[in-house]
Amino acid sequence: MFALVTSVFSYALMQTMVVPAVGLLQRELDTTPGWASWIISGFLLSSAVLTPLLGRMGDLYGKRRVLLAVLITYLAGMAGAVAAQDIGQLIAARVVQGAALALVPLSMAILRETMPRERMTFAFGLISGIVGAGAGAGLVVGGLLADYLSWRWLFGLGALLALVSLLLVARSVPASAHTARGGLDLPGAVLLGAGLVALLLALTQGRGWTAVALGVAALALFVVLLLVERRRVHGTSGFTLMTMDPSRIRRFGEEVAPAVRELVAKERAPDRRPASRSDAAPIRRPPPGGGAQIT
Numbered sequence: 001m002f003a004l005v006t007s008v009f010s011y012a013l014m015q016t017m018v019v020p021a022v023g024l025l026q027r028e029l030d031t032t033p034g035w036a037s038w039i040i041s042g043f044l045l046s047s048a049v050l051t052p053l054l055g056r057m058g059d060l061y062g063k064r065r066v067l068l069a070v071l072i073t074y075l076a077g078m079a080g081a082v083a084a085q086d087i088g089q090l091i092a093a094r095v096v097q098g099a100a101l102a103l104v105p106l107s108m109a110i111l112r113e114t115m116p117r118e119r120m121t122f123a124f125g126l127i128s129g130i131v132g133a134g135a136g137a138g139l140v141v142g143g144l145l146a147d148y149l150s151w152r153w154l155f156g157l158g159a160l161l162a163l164v165s166l167l168l169v170a171r172s173v174p175a176s177a178h179t180a181r182g183g184l185d186l187p188g189a190v191l192l193g194a195g196l197v198a199l200l201l202a203l204t205q206g207r208g209w210t211a212v213a214l215g216v217a218a219l220a221l222f223v224v225l226l227l228v229e230r231r232r233v234h235g236t237s238g239f240t241l242m243t244m245d246p247s248r249i250r251r252f253g254e255e256v257a258p259a260v261r262e263l264v265a266k267e268r269a270p271d272r273r274p275a276s277r278s279d280a281a282p283i284r285r286p287p288p289g290g291g292a293q294i295t
Helices: 002-017 019-028 033-061 063-082 087-114 117-148 152-172 186-204 209-235 246-268
Strands: none
Touching: 002 019, 002 063, 002 087, 002 117, 002 152, 019 033, 019 117, 033 063, 033 087, 033 186, 063 087, 063 152, 087 117, 087 152, 117 152, 186 209
């Protein structure tokens, strides 16, 4: 479990660690504010597109195998960012790093397969807490590294965490016991990615009619995406980006619900602790001289 927590923390830290350094990166790489914003937008965009595909690949080919592949990709993206010489190279490296968001659902899926049911609530809560804590810590750590060292140290630290996570996962995470059947929704992923790129370009780089044209293109791509996904849902039983197998949702609920009910029952149970001496009824003592006198 420590290996999975470390992997999730490495992603959570990097999702915000670059934010305080955007202005510095803009000056150091001699670029515009619009292109500098793509350092963050490119990361989020690739995360949104790649995460459902990588999660599905974990079901098909084994979660441990895909988790290792994601960590290797993440490490390569960090190394590329450290060596980047211009804004284009850095944005490309950040797009590669966006695959790391899949570490969160893959880690949760592995925990669901390997953890005892009574500890599942704690494990899921810990992973969720690590995501929030890492995002908060990233803002502080990123500002300190950018102010006192160099922006390249941001990605150097990320590369170190990715390498440690890779070694821990390779050593301690077991292989998946079973895999699913089916395929990948590559048309949906391509349409979703193209639509998001067009929309972000319209919002950040477009001016006048260029922005309008990019907005219309994004809308058209999203409409085509909806039509393609609807046709796949009604025509085949294959995996799509907008659907999830109901049996998987039901199985997840059957595994998590008992732990949640047990936690709620403990919270609602009356306090059965033995009363302390301070909680006991006070002892009444007779007033002075009020007792029987011996003559």
